[in-house]
Amino acid sequence: MRTTRSQELVDAIIELIDRRGLRPGDPLPPEPRLMEEFDAARNSVREALRTLQALGIVEIRHGYGTFVGDASMTTLSPSLLFRTRARSQDDLRGLRDLLEVRQILETELARKVVGDAGLLADLAGCIERMRDPATAAAADRQFHERICVAAGNELALELTRLFWDVYRQSESLVGTPSNAGSLVAKHQKIVDAISSCDQEAVRRAVSDHFDEIRHRIAAG
Template sequence: MRTTRSQELVDSIIELIDRRRLRAGDPLPPEPRLMEEFGVARNSVREALRTLQALGIVEIRHGYGTFVGDASMAALSPSLLFRTRTRSRDDLRGLSDLLEVRQILETELACRAVGDGKLLAELGECVDRMADPATAAAADRRFHELIGEAAGNELALELIRLFWDVYRQTESLIGAPTSRPEGLVAKHEDILAAIAGGDAAAIGQAVSRHFDEIRRRIEAG
């Protein structure tokens, strides 16, 4: 019963934020006002605010008050990381699921990026930087971010970043990459060429090949 009431208060505060059309950075009513608004004790309000803080929905600034947060997907990183690690201990299922969702998302976003000349030039610059081991990882990440940005879907872009970060933190489960640096360049050149050609089927195949090496490491594990 306590858990249900705590969740109800969390939901009520979210509804209050929506009802008052508060945006990221706007202040929430002080604790006494929230206590009065919902008819609950101070400890209940504080517990609910801590829950919302963990989700990135509110930001508690000690000495200043509580403010609406930006609810970034980064707040989900610990739970997704935990889920991927624990479900990958025996059969790497968690990592395999993460890879599959990431491929589905990036294939669709790459298809939406067709016809964007500026994007193609920026992607080409990323591919060039991948040839240098010192900048390869950053260029690889930026390549995929650019595709997300071009699609104009903020949530999808945040998910790309989230999946990237979680994968990098769990990659040790399947060992070091087996492909050579030039292989990284070639895979991204294929994606770039498919986007430039505007062929959805070719894009799907290129994105799938991009993940083939990781799939083989998962299967070998």
């Protein structure tokens, strides 16, 4: 019953933030006001606020009050990493699931930006930096982020960054690409497909990129 009440308060506080149009950094009403508004005990309100803090929805500044947070996707990173690695110990199922979700997301984003000349120039620069082992990883990450930015989808950008970080922390389970040339070729194929404005070519290019990782998982 206590858990249910706490969840009700979590939902109610989120609704309050939305109803009042509060933005990240705006102060929430103090605890006594929340207790009065929701007819709730202090401990229940504090428990709900701690839950919201863990989700990044609020920020508790001791001595100053509680403020609306930015609800960054990074708060999901420990949970997603745990699910990926815990399920990967025997059959790497968790890592395969993560790759499948990434592929679905990135295929649709790449299809959305076909023919974008400015993006193509940016991606070409990323590929050039992939040739240098010292900058390859950062350039690889930026390549995928630039597609999200060009697609104009901020949520997709946050998810891509989250998936990227979790994958990199799990990559030790399958090893790194065998050589920089392979990394460059896979990404160049995506650029060529975007340039051609061929939706099916985009799908195949993104699929080939993730197939290389899946082959490493199978070999591992």
